[in-house]
Structures are given as structure tokens and as C-alpha cells.
Amino acid sequence: MTTADELRTKPQLYYDDVSEGQEMPPLVIGPMTPTHLFRWSAAIENWHRIHYDQNFAVYHDGLANILAQGSWKQSILPRYLKDMCLPDGWPWKLKFQHRAMIVPGDTITVWARVTGKREVDGLGLIDLDIGMALQSKVETCPGTATIVLPIKGGKAIPYPFVPPQGA
């Protein structure tokens, strides 16, 4: 896990320093517990019982266990890209699918691999494959993303972010 101090002092990753095929540093979360899942349900007031009531999940819905929420996964992936871009890059966009389930006991590795890079209108766009893999290597959330990293000696990335024309 990343600490507050690491995020406070994180050195900038530059467009120039990234190459196609590069594996980005992963974020490892877990092992997940029922308490983690319940905390998320309470935080967003999602009371669907399959996320915290094991009897209901197993005996009513026929699931193997309570399940981590898709909304939680949807919030972890942008957080990972944000960390990657800090302090002055921009985690522009991502898309992903929900595949395998995450259950208590699972440890999740959030990962990204560079699939391409391009300069558009003076901005450094990095295309990524992304995902959240279980300890078994099963992928739960495959997707793609585009982040924007500063180019050394280049212009600042606009904030609020304005996508470059033609990107």
C-alpha cells in the first residue's frame, strides 16, 4: 500500500521516461476481509446484502461467498491511475469490464502496462492496458486507460483538463 508521505513527495513520472511494453509499478491491496467490504457498503450506503451478509449471499443467492462491490473496483482503478500521474500528470480516461469476482481472502494487484505513447498538441499521452488481478492471476477487471504525463521541457498539462484536439 502507498503511504500519505509517499504521495506527498512522489517524484513526477515523465512522458520521456516511459516506453511501450513497460510494466508500471503495481498497487497491491489485501487480503480483503468482510470488514473492508462492509466499510465500502456503509461509505456509499449500498445495502445490497450480497456484499456483507454471508448467509444471504450463500443460501439465498447461491454465491460462494460475499462479493466485493463493482463500485469499489470502479473507484480503485482511477485512484491507481491518479497515483501514477502525481503530481502534475492527468489520469484522463479509462474503461473496463467486470469479470471474475473478488471475495474475502483475495489479494488484488492493480496493474498497468504501456501499450503506446504519442504526443498530441504538445501533450504526452500514454495508453495502457490495466486490470485488477487476483493472487491466482485471474483477471477481475480488464480494461484500458489513457493518462497524460508532462514532457520534459514541454508545456504544463492544462487544469481543468482539456483534451488535445484529435486525441
Added chain:
Amino acid sequence: MSMTKNPLTDEIKALIGMTAEKVEASPPWGIEREGLRIFTNAIMDPDPRYWDDAFAKTTRYGAVVAPPIYCSYIGRKTLAGTEDPITRAFRENPNSDGIGGVRDGGPDQKGSLPPVPTSLKRILNAGNEIEVYKYPVLGDRIYSQAKYSQIQGRITKDGTPMLVVTVQTTYTNQNDELLCILRASSIRR
């Protein structure tokens, strides 16, 4: 031999591009520190940009910010003084799954799109897209507007009819600045 019909009827096609009313997604107090703390703890993100005023002032954002995805959850809160939706749901159905009945009539009915008129009842999550443009700051009032951005009809290889419905929700602040766009696709079969 009977042929399965594509479930994308003219009535459903007419929904594509339909936009719901723009509504305030945040509670009356907007983005506030305690809700933000609870949310960022739940995603295990200790980033001081979310809580340390002195540090946040030194960043390019100039103030404490919130994750843009937070916009999509703050409208789900049960406001004080309203009938307890959990008690109501379990009174009506002792075996409630915690979803059915809990949200009915709640605040997230505002700004809803009309239901897709289909007999396909099973709903599966087909994926999500997120575009991020600006971080909300403390005190921001958040507005959302939903739209059927795409609806496609298909017949699978085994002859099962299905619809892929994509709802785009755009989040803005009180100054009409774009914060983020979410697209959620679901399969109906």
C-alpha cells in the same frame, strides 16, 4: 422455423440520445470533509490532497480536492428526516435483498431516465468508462445529468436476444464546470 427477433424495437431506438433532467446529486451541504474522509478511507487512499489543507494549498489544485468518482456516490445518501428506507423495505419484504425497495422513492429517483421497455429482465454489468476533467473541492455542489448514449440489440450465437444499454452521466459543479463523465453499460437478456 421461428426466428428470434432483434429486441431493439423502434420504441427502444427512440430512447437513444434521450437526456434526463439535470439534478443536484449532492446533499444540500455539497462536498464536505467527513464524507470525503469516509470515502477515501474505504478506497484505502491516504492521499493528503484529500485532507491536508496546508499541503493541498501547495499543489496545482490549491485546495483540498475529492476524487471525481465520489460525485457518483454522494447522491445515494439517505437525508435526515426522511422515512428510513431500510425499515420500509424489510417491512414490505422480510427477505429484501437490501436493494429492492430501499431506493424506491429515494433521492436517486430524481433525474432518472425512463425504463427501457423490454421483456428482457436479467441485467448484467457490461463495463464502465470514466473520463476525468476536474477535481471537486470542499463545498462544491454537484449536479448530474443522465443520458441513454447508446442502445444496441443483438442475437447471440445460441439465439438469445440481448440489449446492451449504455447510460452516460455527466457531473458538473455549481459553476457548470465539467468534473467527470461516467458511462455504465449493462446487458439485458
